Each structure stands twice: as C-alpha cells, then as structure tokens.
Amino acid sequence: MALHYPRKIKLAQTPTPLQYLERASREWGHGHRLWVKRDDLTGCTLSGNKVRKLEFITAHAIDNGFDTLLTCGGVQSNHCRATALVGAQLGLGVHLLLRGEAPGEADGNFLLDHLAGAQINCYDPAYFVREIDALFRHWQEDYAARGRRAMVVPTGGSDGIGAWGYIAACEELAADFRAAGIGQAHIVTATGSGGTQAGLTLGAALHQLPATVWGVNVCDNARYFLDKVASDAAEWQRRYPDAPAVSVTPRVLDGYVGEGYAIASPAVFELIADLSRLEGLVLDPVYTGKAFAGMLAEIADGRFADCRDIVFVHTGGIFGLFPQKSAFDATVAAAAKSADRA
Numbered sequence: 001m002a003l004h005y006p007r008k009i010k011l012a013q014t015p016t017p018l019q020y021l022e023r024a025s026r027e028w029g030h031g032h033r034l035w036v037k038r039d040d041l042t043g044c045t046l047s048g049n050k051v052r053k054l055e056f057i058t059a060h061a062i063d064n065g066f067d068t069l070l071t072c073g074g075v076q077s078n079h080c081r082a083t084a085l086v087g088a089q090l091g092l093g094v095h096l097l098l099r100g101e102a103p104g105e106a107d108g109n110f111l112l113d114h115l116a117g118a119q120i121n122c123y124d125p126a127y128f129v130r131e132i133d134a135l136f137r138h139w140q141e142d143y144a145a146r147g148r149r150a151m152v153v154p155t156g157g158s159d160g161i162g163a164w165g166y167i168a169a170c171e172e173l174a175a176d177f178r179a180a181g182i183g184q185a186h187i188v189t190a191t192g193s194g195g196t197q198a199g200l201t202l203g204a205a206l207h208q209l210p211a212t213v214w215g216v217n218v219c220d221n222a223r224y225f226l227d228k229v230a231s232d233a234a235e236w237q238r239r240y241p242d243a244p245a246v247s248v249t250p251r252v253l254d255g256y257v258g259e260g261y262a263i264a265s266p267a268v269f270e271l272i273a274d275l276s277r278l279e280g281l282v283l284d285p286v287y288t289g290k291a292f293a294g295m296l297a298e299i300a301d302g303r304f305a306d307c308r309d310i311v312f313v314h315t316g317g318i319f320g321l322f323p324q325k326s327a328f329d330a331t332v333a334a335a336a337k338s339a340d341r342a
C-alpha cells in the first residue's frame with residue numbers, strides 16, 4: 001500500500017535484529033519457534049521502543065516551531081528518559097512532569113533524566129492523575145509567557161504522530177519475516193500507553209504483514225487498552241486523512257499486571273534471571289518481563305496453537321531494572337555461594 005510518511009529525524013539504530021531464541025524455544029516453546037525483535041537495541045541510552053516514536057514526534061515539533069518538549073510519565077519512565085536524551089541531542093528543551101515522589105537516590109531512568117539536563121517536576125500520584133491536563137496547560141502557558149513554545153507529548157508518545165514509529169517498524173518486520181522464512185506469526189508486545197501496539201496493529205494492516213498483534217497490558221485492563229489502541233488508530237487516521245483507510249482489531253492478553261504497575265511478582269524476577277542465563281537476553285520488571293511471562297503463559301495454554309512462529313518485541317527498559325535490583329539479592333547470593341563451593 002502506498003504510504004506517505006511524514007518527515008522523521010533519524011535517531012534509532014535501525015533495522016534492529018530479529019533474533020531466534022533456540023534454547024528458550026526448546027524450554028518454553030511447546031513446539032513454537034520464539035523470536036525476539038531487538039528494539040532494546042535501537043540505541044544505548046537512547047534506546048527502546050520510544051525512540052521509533054520520537055523520530056516522528058521531534059520532526060513534527062521542529063517543523064512546527066516548538067523549542068521545548070513537555071511530557072509526563074512515572075518517575076522511572078523510559079519514555080521520559082528517551083525524550084530527555086533526544087532533546088539534548090537535538091538542542092530542544094525538555095520538561096518532564098513525573099508521577100511520584102523524587103527518589104532519595106537518583107537511579108536508573110531518573111538519573112539519566114538529570115544527566116540529560118531535563119527540567120523535572122515530581123508530583124504526588126493522586127494529584128498528578130487528577131491534574132495532568134491542567135499541569136500541561138499551566139506549563140505551556142508558562143513557556144509562552146517567556147517567549148518559548150512547548151509542545152505537549154502525551155504519555156508514552158502514544159498518539160497519531162507517535163504511531164508512525166511502529167507503522168514503519170512493520171516494514172522492517174516484513175523484511176525480517178522474509179529473511180527468516182516466517183510465513184505467519186503472532187507478535188507480542190508489552191502495552192503501557194498503547195502506542196506501540198497501535199502502531200504495530202496499524203502497520204500490520206497497512207503493510208499486509210502476515211501477523212496478529214497482541215498487547216500484554218502492564219497496567220489498567222483489557223477494556224482500557226482495546227479503547228486506547230482504537231482511539232490512537234482513529235486519531236492517526238484523522239490526522240492523516242490522505243493515508244489509506246484501515247480497520248484495526250486490537251487484541252489484549254490481560255491477566256499479567258499482578259499487584260499493579262511496576263510491581264512484579266517473584267515469578268517475573270525469576271524469569272528475568274532465567275532468560276538472562278539461557279539466552280543472554282535481559283528483560284525489565286515493569287514492561288518486558290511481565291509481557292514475556294504473559295506470552296509464555298498463553299503459549300502453555302495453547303492460545304497460539306494455530307501458528308508456529310511467535311515474535312516478541314523487546315521494547316527495552318533496562319534502566320528500570322536497576323532501581324529494583326534488590327529483588328535479585330537471593331539470586332546474587334546463591335551465585336556467590338556456588339562460586340565459593342567451586
């Protein structure tokens with residue numbers, strides 16, 4: 001289908017590899033071949049799924065005369081960290097509105113936000129949830145009063161502009177599938193603000209990718225993401241009326257949030273350690289760990305029985321692992337003990 005992409009700024013190291021997980025397939029595949037689209041490798045600190053979205057978001061900001069990116073997320077938001085770094089790389093101001101108390105010790109993404117020179121305001125979570133629209137308005141007006149122009153980038157960069165990132169990634173996946181001899185696949189991604197899933201779902205339809213896209217929600221519930229993905233896709237269609245009309249069917253694998261956003265169960269931490277050992281592939285406890293665990297549970301349940309190949313999109317998030325490192329104390333202690341015995 002002829003697609004006219006808006007301008008983007010090349011930020012991501014793409015194409016990322018599609019990697020076959022031989023040992024994980026044997027261990028957990030139940031006859032499926034497990035693949036990973038390594039979007040954790042879109043960069044080093046400027047890495048993960050958000051970079052693909054930011055390629056289009058930053059071009060839009062610059063082309064429309066904005067000098068500052070104003071966005072929001074949790075204290076350990078990967079999206080905020082990527083935005084902070086990209087702003088520094090392009091000479092744009094970045095202002096982050098963060099949900100939650102500033103941690104006593106700057107770690108993980110929060111540390112990188114500071115290194116990148118972002119302006120940061122932390123808010124009480126309940127206040128943040130209630131007032132985020134008003135906060136965006138307040139700060140936009142504040143910039144305007146100082147002769148600046150701040151563009152609001154929604155949570156996760158998930159809107160019609162950001163959707164292009166994963167629409168474009170589907171072209172890459174089509175080439176990956178041809179090279180790997182994949183005729184039909186299920187694609188599984190963590191879904192947190194819905195934009196990656198929306199882009200993949202749109203992109204699969206637009207590029208006739210022989211794949212069904214599933215989001216494993218790491219917060220909220222299936223209803224929320226069915227609506228959010230549909231509404232991001234509709235906003236994309238409205239914003240780009242010359243793009244081909246597509247109908248999308250969002251699909252959500254619910255049931256893997258656990259106790260809440262960013263709270264992983266011991267089983268998820270165990271899986272992170274197991275996969276690191278088995279394949280040298282490191283997941284994070286907030287997004288990819290839960291999503292990978294969900295994918296394995298659904299495989300075991302026979303959800304994907306109709307096709308052999310399953311592609312997990314590794315959306316990054318490594319810096320979110322370090323602030324939760326104490327969950328691995330027992331793993332580290334056991335490894336130290338067995339080294340002592342050797």
Ligand SMILES: Cc1ncc(COP(=O)(O)O)c(C=O)c1O
Pocket residue numbers: 048049077078079155156158190191192193194195196197287288315316317318
């Ligand atoms: C590492 C990681 N994976 C997955 C997601 C989910 O992507 P999205 O917000 O586009 O749903 C996010 C961000 O929310 C993320 O930081």
